[in-house]
Amino acid sequence: MKYILYFTLLISAHVFAKPINNSTAFYYSAPMPLAEMTFYSRVVVQPELITEHELNWLTQRNIAVYAYLSVGESFEKNTSSLVVNPNWNSHISDLTSTYWHKHIKNSANDLKERGFTGLFLDTLDSYQLLDTTSNKADQQAGLISIIEDLSSSFDKHLILNRGFELLPKLKGFATDLVAEGLYSHYSPLDNSYKLTAKSDQTWLIAQLNTAKNLGFNVQVIDYAKPKNRLAMAQKIIKNGYAPWITDGHLQTWGTSNITPIARRILIPYNSDIKPLIYTTVHLKLATMIEYLGYIPDYIDVAKRALPLIDPSLHAGVISWTTSDAFYTPAITNWLETNLGAVPLLVMGELPLSTTLLIKLGVEALNVLPPAPYELNYFAPWFKGEAATPPPIVKPYLLKLAPNATALINIKAADGKIVVQSAKTKYGAVVVAPWLIDTFPMEGSKWVIDPRTLLTKAMELPPILVPDTTTESGRRMLTLHIDGDGFSSIANFTGRPYSAEVIRDEIIKRYKLPLTSSIIQADIEATGLHSKASPKLERIARSIFDLPYVEIASHTYSHPYFWTALSGRKKIDEDDTDYGFHLDVPGYDTISLKKEITGSIKYIDEKLAPKNKKTVLMLWSGDATPGPKALELARDAGVLNINGGNTDANADNPSLSHISPIGRPERDLLYQIYAPILNENVFTNLWHGPYYGFKRLTETFEITEKPYRLKPYTIYYHFYSGEIPAGLDALKHNIDYVLARPNTPVHLSHFAKIAKDFYFSALAKNNDDEWLFSSKYIRTLRIPSDFDIPNIAQSEGISGVTQKGDYVHIINNIARLNFDHSQNNSKPYLASANVVIDNWQVNGAVSFKAWVPASLDLMNGRECQFTSHSGERFKGITHGKLTHFKIPMGDFYGYLNCAGTAP
Structure with missing residues (x-):
C-alpha cells in the first residue's frame, strides 16, 4: 500500500508541471527554434524547412509536429491550375481534379512517412475566388472529399485554416480550426500591417464561436511587429481564443500567452578562412556569453545564408574577425540592414562601411597623427585583466562620431585624440589590439572586461541563467579517466598495472560516481599487449563492475590528431613524435567506425557487465572531432566529452584560458568540452613534476570566483597511478573537493546538462x-x-x-x-x-x-x-x-x- 500511495503522489507531482498553453506555434523559417518550441505541445512548420534531426528531436520530446499543406493552391502551375491568386501570385487549383486529389494524397503520404503527427490545411477558401462560371458545389464536394481522406490518414490530426462554410460537414474529420486576421491583417503587396474593420471582427467572432459550438478547438493568428504582439495576444485571450501573434510570413517566432526571452547571439564566421574551433570569438568570448545565459549562435557564411534577424529569438549580433577578407559585401550589407533590430558588437578588424561605423560611434580619420601614442582614456568599468595597455604601434584611425560615447581613446604626439572603442544606442565597436593581449610563455589576458563588454557596452539585459555547474545548490563534482596508461607498470611494490593502482587506491577508496574508459588496442587480445590481454581485460571488467562506475570508450587506437581526420588542418606524420595513433600491428589507416563504433561494441560485448553499456565517448589526443566522428558517436547511442582548453592557474588566472561549454557542428551535433583539463597539462605532458596536478585546485578557485564557470572536475589518466607523486596529487584534489560543499554526479549527467544548455528556453507570461x-x-x-x-x-x-x-x-x-x-x-x-x-x-x-x-x-x-x-x-x-x-x-x-x- 505504501508503494502504491508513493507512486500516486509521484505521478500527481508531475502531471500539472507544464504551464497551461493552449496555443499551437507556427514557424515557417529555418533552422527551427527547438528550445522555444518546448513551451508548446504542438507546432506547425513548413515541411521542407525542417530537417530529419529537428523532427526527431521534437518527436522525442512528445511535441506534435504538423506539416503545412496547401489544399487549394500551388505555387507551381499544373494541369489542375485554374486561375492565379493575385495576392500571393499562386495558382488556385480545381478541387474536382483527379490529378489534384492524387497530388494531395501523395504529398500527405510522404509527410506521414517522414514522421509528421498531423497536417495544417491552408487555402481552404481559395475556390471562392473563382469566377461565377465555376460550380461552387462541385468544388466544395471535392474539398470535403480531400479532407475526409486526409483525416483517415492522420487519424483526425488536422488543423483547418478557416473553411467556415463547410464546417458542419467537416465535424469529426478535424480537431482544430485556425483563423487569421481577427484584429489585424497583413498585406503582402506592400508588406504592411493593418487593423481589421470592426464589422469584419464581428463577423469573424461569430464564425469562430460557431466553430467552437461544433466542437472545434479554435485559435487565432494575428500579425504585428514584435513590440505590439503581447497586447494583441492578451486581447485575443480575453475573447476566449488561443492566440499566435507573428509576422505576415510567419517567419519570426511569435507570442501566445507567453513571450519568448531572446537568448541567441548571432555570430557570423567563415570556415573557409578559419574553422569555428580556432576562432577567437569561440575560444575566448563564448565562455562569458554562456555565463550570462545567452547562446552563441554561430553562422558559417561559407555554408549557409545569413539569417533573418528575429528580435524574438536573437538578443544581439557579434562580429569578431582578424581577417580583412571576412567582410564581404553580403555580410556588410546584412549588418547595415539590421542596425537597430538588435544590439551589434563589432570587434577586431572593421568593415569598410562608413554608415555602419558611424552608427556604432566612430568615423575614419583622413590623416595618421604622428607617433608616439599614449593611452588617454579607458572607461574604468571597461578595464580587463591586463595591468598595462597593449603596445600602440599603428592604431586604427578613428574619431568619435556624433551621439557616441568613447570607451577607449589614445592621444597622438600632436595632441589629437584617436578613438579605439565607442558605443551608441546601436551597439559598440572595439578594435584590435584592445581585446586579448598575448604574452610569450605566459598565455593571454583580456585587455577589456568581457562581462561589461557584453552587459554595458553591448547592453545585453540580465536574464535568468540555465546553469551547468551546480546541482541542488552545490557545485557539481565529476570524475573521469582516459584509458591512457592502463597497461603501464606502476612503481609500487609487486609491480602492479597502473589500472590496478587507480582501481584500488582511488576508485574503490572514494566510491564516488566515476566514468572510466579504456583504449581497445591497449588491452584486447589482438592489440599491443596480447600476452597480458586476459589479465588486462579482467582488470577492466573489475572496474566496470563497480556500481558507481559508468563506462566510456577512449577509442580503438587513440588517434592523436582528430583535427587532421576532420580535414581542418594538415599534419605531416614526419613532424610528430609518435605518429597519428598507437602503433597497432596491421592498423595503418585510421577508421572512424573502428575507433568509435567498433570500440563501443568491443566494450559492450567483452567488458561490460550485463546491466551496463558504454555511455560516453571520451575523445583522445587533440580531442577536436569533426562532424562525422560526432555523428558516429550519436548513432552509437553515446554522449561525448573532452577537449577544450580550461587550464587557468595562479600564474595566469585569466578568463581567456577558460573554454565555453561546447561547440556545435551540423545536424544538432555538439562536442561537449571537458570542464577542466587533465594532469597532462599540469605535469609538462607527464614529464614532471608529477605532483604538478595538485595545482588543479588553483583552477577550481579561479573557476569559482568571481564567476562559477565550471563544476569541480577531476579528469585524469590511468598513468597517474604509475608514480607515487601522481597518485598523491590525485588524492589531494579529491580530498580538496570533498572538504567543500559539492554534489557528485556521473560525467554523463553533466554531459546531458551541458548539451541541454543550447536547447533550453526562457519566456515570460502575462503575469510577468x-x-x-x-x-x-x-x-x-x-x-x-x-x-x-x-x-x-x-x-x-x-x-x-x-x-x-x-x-x-x-x-x-x-x-x-x-x-x-x-x-x-x-x-x-x-x-x-x-x-x-x-x-x-x-x-x-x-x-x-x-x-x-x-x-x-x-x-x-x-x-x-x-x-x-x-x-x-x-x-x-x-x-x-x-x-x-x-x-x-x-x-x-x-x-x-x-x-x-x-
Whole structure:
C-alpha cells in the first residue's frame, strides 16, 4: 500500500508541471527554434524547412509536429491550375481534379512517412475566388472529399485554416480550426500591417464561436511587429481564443500567452578562412556569453545564408574577425540592414562601411597623427585583466562620431585624440589590439572586461541563467579517466598495472560516481599487449563492475590528431613524435567506425557487465572531432566529452584560458568540452613534476570566483597511478573537493546538462512570471539584479540557495514568481549534495545520494523525511536552516511538514 500511495503522489507531482498553453506555434523559417518550441505541445512548420534531426528531436520530446499543406493552391502551375491568386501570385487549383486529389494524397503520404503527427490545411477558401462560371458545389464536394481522406490518414490530426462554410460537414474529420486576421491583417503587396474593420471582427467572432459550438478547438493568428504582439495576444485571450501573434510570413517566432526571452547571439564566421574551433570569438568570448545565459549562435557564411534577424529569438549580433577578407559585401550589407533590430558588437578588424561605423560611434580619420601614442582614456568599468595597455604601434584611425560615447581613446604626439572603442544606442565597436593581449610563455589576458563588454557596452539585459555547474545548490563534482596508461607498470611494490593502482587506491577508496574508459588496442587480445590481454581485460571488467562506475570508450587506437581526420588542418606524420595513433600491428589507416563504433561494441560485448553499456565517448589526443566522428558517436547511442582548453592557474588566472561549454557542428551535433583539463597539462605532458596536478585546485578557485564557470572536475589518466607523486596529487584534489560543499554526479549527467544548455528556453507570461524549459538542466542562476523567487507562488521548483543565487528546478517546465506581496513560509530546499528526481512538500520525494545525503531546508523546523520502508529522519535546526542527514543510496519516500499546505 505504501508503494502504491508513493507512486500516486509521484505521478500527481508531475502531471500539472507544464504551464497551461493552449496555443499551437507556427514557424515557417529555418533552422527551427527547438528550445522555444518546448513551451508548446504542438507546432506547425513548413515541411521542407525542417530537417530529419529537428523532427526527431521534437518527436522525442512528445511535441506534435504538423506539416503545412496547401489544399487549394500551388505555387507551381499544373494541369489542375485554374486561375492565379493575385495576392500571393499562386495558382488556385480545381478541387474536382483527379490529378489534384492524387497530388494531395501523395504529398500527405510522404509527410506521414517522414514522421509528421498531423497536417495544417491552408487555402481552404481559395475556390471562392473563382469566377461565377465555376460550380461552387462541385468544388466544395471535392474539398470535403480531400479532407475526409486526409483525416483517415492522420487519424483526425488536422488543423483547418478557416473553411467556415463547410464546417458542419467537416465535424469529426478535424480537431482544430485556425483563423487569421481577427484584429489585424497583413498585406503582402506592400508588406504592411493593418487593423481589421470592426464589422469584419464581428463577423469573424461569430464564425469562430460557431466553430467552437461544433466542437472545434479554435485559435487565432494575428500579425504585428514584435513590440505590439503581447497586447494583441492578451486581447485575443480575453475573447476566449488561443492566440499566435507573428509576422505576415510567419517567419519570426511569435507570442501566445507567453513571450519568448531572446537568448541567441548571432555570430557570423567563415570556415573557409578559419574553422569555428580556432576562432577567437569561440575560444575566448563564448565562455562569458554562456555565463550570462545567452547562446552563441554561430553562422558559417561559407555554408549557409545569413539569417533573418528575429528580435524574438536573437538578443544581439557579434562580429569578431582578424581577417580583412571576412567582410564581404553580403555580410556588410546584412549588418547595415539590421542596425537597430538588435544590439551589434563589432570587434577586431572593421568593415569598410562608413554608415555602419558611424552608427556604432566612430568615423575614419583622413590623416595618421604622428607617433608616439599614449593611452588617454579607458572607461574604468571597461578595464580587463591586463595591468598595462597593449603596445600602440599603428592604431586604427578613428574619431568619435556624433551621439557616441568613447570607451577607449589614445592621444597622438600632436595632441589629437584617436578613438579605439565607442558605443551608441546601436551597439559598440572595439578594435584590435584592445581585446586579448598575448604574452610569450605566459598565455593571454583580456585587455577589456568581457562581462561589461557584453552587459554595458553591448547592453545585453540580465536574464535568468540555465546553469551547468551546480546541482541542488552545490557545485557539481565529476570524475573521469582516459584509458591512457592502463597497461603501464606502476612503481609500487609487486609491480602492479597502473589500472590496478587507480582501481584500488582511488576508485574503490572514494566510491564516488566515476566514468572510466579504456583504449581497445591497449588491452584486447589482438592489440599491443596480447600476452597480458586476459589479465588486462579482467582488470577492466573489475572496474566496470563497480556500481558507481559508468563506462566510456577512449577509442580503438587513440588517434592523436582528430583535427587532421576532420580535414581542418594538415599534419605531416614526419613532424610528430609518435605518429597519428598507437602503433597497432596491421592498423595503418585510421577508421572512424573502428575507433568509435567498433570500440563501443568491443566494450559492450567483452567488458561490460550485463546491466551496463558504454555511455560516453571520451575523445583522445587533440580531442577536436569533426562532424562525422560526432555523428558516429550519436548513432552509437553515446554522449561525448573532452577537449577544450580550461587550464587557468595562479600564474595566469585569466578568463581567456577558460573554454565555453561546447561547440556545435551540423545536424544538432555538439562536442561537449571537458570542464577542466587533465594532469597532462599540469605535469609538462607527464614529464614532471608529477605532483604538478595538485595545482588543479588553483583552477577550481579561479573557476569559482568571481564567476562559477565550471563544476569541480577531476579528469585524469590511468598513468597517474604509475608514480607515487601522481597518485598523491590525485588524492589531494579529491580530498580538496570533498572538504567543500559539492554534489557528485556521473560525467554523463553533466554531459546531458551541458548539451541541454543550447536547447533550453526562457519566456515570460502575462503575469510577468518567468518560465524555464529544459529536459535536463535543474539549476537556474539568479543574477544580482534579480530578487529571489517566491517559492510558495512558483511552480516546478524545490527551493533556492540561502544566498539567493541558485534556484533548484524539478520539472521540465518551471514557473518563477517574484512577487513577495504574499507571505512565503513554505518549507523549501536551500541546498543538498543529492540529485533530486522528485520533490513535493507533504508529498513524494526521491533523490540519488552517492555519498551520505546532506540536505538543508528553509522553514523546515517541523519537517521530517520518511522513507518508503517507514524509516523517519528528523533534522537539526540552526537559525533559519534545518539540516538533515540520510544514508547514501536511492531515497524514495515523503517529506512531511506539519501545518504546511502542500
